[in-house]
Amino acid sequence: MEYAVEMLNITKEFPGIKANDNVTLQVEKGSIHALLGENGAGKSTLMSILFGLYQPTSGIIKINGNEVTINDPNDANRLGIGMVHQHFKLVDCFTVTENIILGKEPLTKYKTVDLKETSKKILELSKQYGLDVDPYSKIEDITVGMQQRVEILKMLYRNADILIFDEPTAVLTPNEIEELIEIMRNLKKEGKTIILITHKLKEIKEVADKCTVLRRGRYIGTVDVASTSEKEMAEMMVGREVDFTVEKPEIEVGEKVLEVKDLWVKNSRDLDAVKGMSFSVAKGEIVGIAGIDGNGQTDLVYALTGLSKVEKGEILFKGKNITNLTVKEKLNCGIGHVPEDRHKHGLILDFKLKENMIIHEYDGKFSNNGILQFSKIDEYTDRLIDEFDVRSGQGKETITRSMSGGNQQKAIIAREIDRSPELLIVVQPTRGLDVGAIEYIHKRIVAERNKGKAVLLVSFELDEILSLSDRIIVMYNGGITGVVKASDTDEKQLGLMMAGQKVEGVSNHE
Amino acid sequence: MSKKYEKILIPVIAIILGILLGCIILIISGQDVGALFNGLVKSATGFDFSKPSSGLNLRYPGEFLVSSMPIILTGLAIGFAYRCGMFNIGAEGQVIVGSLASCMVAILVPMPPVVGVIVCLFAGGLAGALWAFIPGILKCRFNISEVVTGIMLNYTALYGANYFLKGLPESTTTRTVDIPANASLSSEFLSSITNHSRLHWGFILVIICVIAYWFIIEKTSFGYSLRATGFNKEGARYAGIKVNKSTILSIMISGFFAGLAGAVILQGTFGYGRVMSAAENYGFDGISVALVGGCNAIGILLSGLLFGLLKVTQPLLQTSGIPKEIGDIISSSIVFFVAIQYAIKYVLTKIELRKGKAQSKKAGDVQ
Numbered sequence: 001m002e003y004a005v006e007m008l009n010i011t012k013e014f015p016g017i018k019a020n021d022n023v024t025l026q027v028e029k030g031s032i033h034a035l036l037g038e039n040g041a042g043k044s045t046l047m048s049i050l051f052g053l054y055q056p057t058s059g060i061i062k063i064n065g066n067e068v069t070i071n072d073p074n075d076a077n078r079l080g081i082g083m084v085h086q087h088f089k090l091v092d093c094f095t096v097t098e099n100i101i102l103g104k105e106p107l108t109k110y111k112t113v114d115l116k117e118t119s120k121k122i123l124e125l126s127k128q129y130g131l132d133v134d135p136y137s138k139i140e141d142i143t144v145g146m147q148q149r150v151e152i153l154k155m156l157y158r159n160a161d162i163l164i165f166d167e168p169t170a171v172l173t174p175n176e177i178e179e180l181i182e183i184m185r186n187l188k189k190e191g192k193t194i195i196l197i198t199h200k201l202k203e204i205k206e207v208a209d210k211c212t213v214l215r216r217g218r219y220i221g222t223v224d225v226a227s228t229s230e231k232e233m234a235e236m237m238v239g240r241e242v243d244f245t246v247e248k249p250e251i252e253v254g255e256k257v258l259e260v261k262d263l264w265v266k267n268s269r270d271l272d273a274v275k276g277m278s279f280s281v282a283k284g285e286i287v288g289i290a291g292i293d294g295n296g297q298t299d300l301v302y303a304l305t306g307l308s309k310v311e312k313g314e315i316l317f318k319g320k321n322i323t324n325l326t327v328k329e330k331l332n333c334g335i336g337h338v339p340e341d342r343h344k345h346g347l348i349l350d351f352k353l354k355e356n357m358i359i360h361e362y363d364g365k366f367s368n369n370g371i372l373q374f375s376k377i378d379e380y381t382d383r384l385i386d387e388f389d390v391r392s393g394q395g396k397e398t399i400t401r402s403m404s405g406g407n408q409q410k411a412i413i414a415r416e417i418d419r420s421p422e423l424l425i426v427v428q429p430t431r432g433l434d435v436g437a438i439e440y441i442h443k444r445i446v447a448e449r450n451k452g453k454a455v456l457l458v459s460f461e462l463d464e465i466l467s468l469s470d471r472i473i474v475m476y477n478g479g480i481t482g483v484v485k486a487s488d489t490d491e492k493q494l495g496l497m498m499a500g501q502k503v504e505g506v507s508n509h510e
Numbered sequence: 511m512s513k514k515y516e517k518i519l520i521p522v523i524a525i526i527l528g529i530l531l532g533c534i535i536l537i538i539s540g541q542d543v544g545a546l547f548n549g550l551v552k553s554a555t556g557f558d559f560s561k562p563s564s565g566l567n568l569r570y571p572g573e574f575l576v577s578s579m580p581i582i583l584t585g586l587a588i589g590f591a592y593r594c595g596m597f598n599i600g601a602e603g604q605v606i607v608g609s610l611a612s613c614m615v616a617i618l619v620p621m622p623p624v625v626g627v628i629v630c631l632f633a634g635g636l637a638g639a640l641w642a643f644i645p646g647i648l649k650c651r652f653n654i655s656e657v658v659t660g661i662m663l664n665y666t667a668l669y670g671a672n673y674f675l676k677g678l679p680e681s682t683t684t685r686t687v688d689i690p691a692n693a694s695l696s697s698e699f700l701s702s703i704t705n706h707s708r709l710h711w712g713f714i715l716v717i718i719c720v721i722a723y724w725f726i727i728e729k730t731s732f733g734y735s736l737r738a739t740g741f742n743k744e745g746a747r748y749a750g751i752k753v754n755k756s757t758i759l760s761i762m763i764s765g766f767f768a769g770l771a772g773a774v775i776l777q778g779t780f781g782y783g784r785v786m787s788a789a790e791n792y793g794f795d796g797i798s799v800a801l802v803g804g805c806n807a808i809g810i811l812l813s814g815l816l817f818g819l820l821k822v823t824q825p826l827l828q829t830s831g832i833p834k835e836i837g838d839i840i841s842s843s844i845v846f847f848v849a850i851q852y853a854i855k856y857v858l859t860k861i862e863l864r865k866g867k868a869q870s871k872k873a874g875d876v877q
Contacts, residue, residue, distance in 0.1 A: 328751075329750075331750050339748055345744055345748035346745070348737075350741045359738065362734045363734075367731035371730055372731055372734060
């Protein structure tokens with residue numbers, strides 16, 4: 001068997017941790033090879049080594065059978081290795097062609113950039129692999145799925161034979177995911193080798209030939225995907241049996257805590273983002289808001305929590321009008337908010353963990369005449385760290401930036417839940433987290449519901465919405481396309497509504 | 511490498527590199543390197559290597575402290591705003607209006623001793639705070655960069671102050687009358703123990719300010735909200751902190767420190783108001799001081815002393831034939847090396863990596 005990529009006994013040490021510990025990855029030529037592991041398992045480190053961003057502490061890399069050293073991404077490109085990053089590296093106001101040739105611009109005989117010929121070439125490439133990209137459109141005018149295809153084209157244009165995809169489906173809609181899988185199959189047909197980094201088992205099962213599993217930096221094994229079940233792969237990844245189902249006892253739904261009436265909100269570009277939404281959340285229920293990213297969910301939450309202005313309509317909290325209260329006033333009413341973007345909103349990353357824990361109460365119970373009460377703060381933070389199992393290098397003194405994503409998120413959840421708010425608004429609570437952390441956070445959210453709190457859950461992950469919610473509101477283009485009971489619906493029906501279609505027998509209001 | 515260690519190591523390396531660069535230039539231009547070090551030691555301690563028999567001349571350390579005081583204060587000013595995410599380049603203008611206000615109050619309002627000193631200092635600080643309020647409010651209301659408005663206000667302050675200083679009773683075209691003794695920081699006693707230097711009581715104020723800076727930023731809930739805003743505006747907004755209020759207050763407190771610097775120069779160093787043809791760069795020195803001091807209280811105190819030392823050594827160097835610009839070269843290259851701290855960090859990690867590799871190789875040999 002001929003291998004396109006062989007990474008043999010790779011070890012990579014950072015001060016204090018072994019990110020990769022004697023990992024071996026062998027990828028057959030012309031195959032799709034998945035790299036599976038939780039966050040922090042060392043997938044990204046391993047791929048960064050292959051792409052020349054890091055140097056391994058020890059170990060050998062072979063490309064097409066020849067031993068190589070890869071000092072930087074330029075070396076990787078010369079060896080035919082290309083990478084589609086999770087966050088695209090594109091210039092928004094440039095056209096597709098301009099982005100693809102950036103850094104390696106072909107010139108005409110008058111020494112101007114030869115856009116015409118290259119555009120033709122790109123069009124051909126695009127056709128050959130079924131990518132369907134228009135070389136003349138600007139990046140800012142095309143969808144995220146299209147932008148990803150531009151990244152793929154960029155690699156193909158540079159004659160890459162080994163393509164690394166870093167969590168490529170994280171940003172895509174269900175439909176786009178299917179198309180991407182088709183594209184990957186086409187690439188394979190044309191003889192390209194693909195390494196797919198992911199933690200989504202369903203996709204691996206669908207597209208990959210082989211799967212290598214890493215756990216805590218160590219090599220666990222390589223399996224044949226066709227003959228291995230999703231559950232088996234999950235257990236290899238986590239190292240124990242996993243339970244994907246969330247226990248949720250039936251409980252009585254109480255009075256309405258949040259009522260939203262004909263709410264209109266504008267986004268940062270001054271366009272209507274939420275267009276006349278009305279809904280409510282009651283005690284003891286989790287209401288899930290499903291929808292594809294960018295359909296007004298963010299602006300809805302901003303308006304509810306006071307971060308954005310309400311254009312029209314009313315927000316009632318336990319019958320009291322709180323429409324235009326400030327952020328602080330709304331928080332003090334009894335609203336907790338786990339924000340969508342934990343780096344932008346949830347945490348001050350350069351603060352110590354303990355400083356982040358008191359961000360709502362720093363001028364309340366943690367200060368006395370304007371002076372911070374550090375003994376109280378320490379005690380409180382230690383308790384939360386203990387109760388919510390937040391792990392970090394130096395405990396409460398850790399600079400938050402250096403903590404893992406899962407523990408950062410646990411810290412936010414701890415802080416918000418401990419305030420015991422009557423309405424908990426959670427947005428994308430488990431984005432980018434590993435299976436263990438997801439399990440835990442889901443349990444805590446359901447526990448709040450069981451205590452009789454109202455929970456509004458906004459998530460782009462259908463699985464999460466389906467397993468946690470009691471009722472589901474589907475948002476599309478700033479409005480509601482359907483309100484359903486979680487027990488009466490399935491992924492397919494929700495998918496249709498998320499794409500804006502009305503489904504017969506489903507009402508679009510409460 | 512731990513963050514704390516790095517925070518201290520980088521400025522120290524920068525300082526060493528800066529002085530080294532100064533030495534190299536001296537050697538290339540055929541000057542005496544020893545004179546540079548002798549000058550620095552003499553300014554700091556009063557001891558002269560070339561004339562060891564003459565003992566300590568405390569006039570030099572006295573003057574050294576005098577030149578350090580205002581730039582420590584402007585360093586605190588720049589640092590305070592910076593911790594809250596503002597770049598108060600207008601500190602220069604705030605120094606000037608601080609000086610002006612303290613001068614006007616001192617000359618126009620008769621006051622009893624001690625009270626006079628305090629009232630005049632306060633007037634200076636307040637004027638600086640109000641002057642800083644202008645870029646602050648413009649930033650919050652209309653999102654106008656405080657850098658642009660700050661620089662423009664520096665010129666307004668300079669020429670405006672000259673107009674008012676010349677308008678004071680009995681002023682000449684270059685200076686005002688001496689301020690009354692009741693408003694002056696100067697001290698017969700301090701001067702006498704330092705061989706007639708201009709050393710004055712301002713150092714007590716500087717110490718109070720350094721402590722206040724540390725206390726406000728690190729220990730109070732107000733400082734907490736300022737730091738939160740400085741690190742992450744959106745994060746602060748999410749938590750319900752009033753970002754605009756924090757921003758304006760922080761630049762006003764910054765202006766208060768700068769205004770105090772102006773008052774200290776007037777009431778301590780000179781004792782009269784000076785009509786100036788150009789700004790004296792106290793505000794800009796403050797930027798260097800804050801940068802090298804890492805915007806924390808002790809760091810600013812130490813780097814303020816360092817820059818004060820370099821400043822006061824310049825005329826000394828001139829007497830031994832070294833151009834005074836060499837002092838400027840050293841201080842600006844220190845700032846330069848701190849500014850490129852990422853490069854220094856890069857080199858440090860490389861060295862550490864190499865050490866690590868060598869060690870693992872050794873371990874490998876044993877196996």
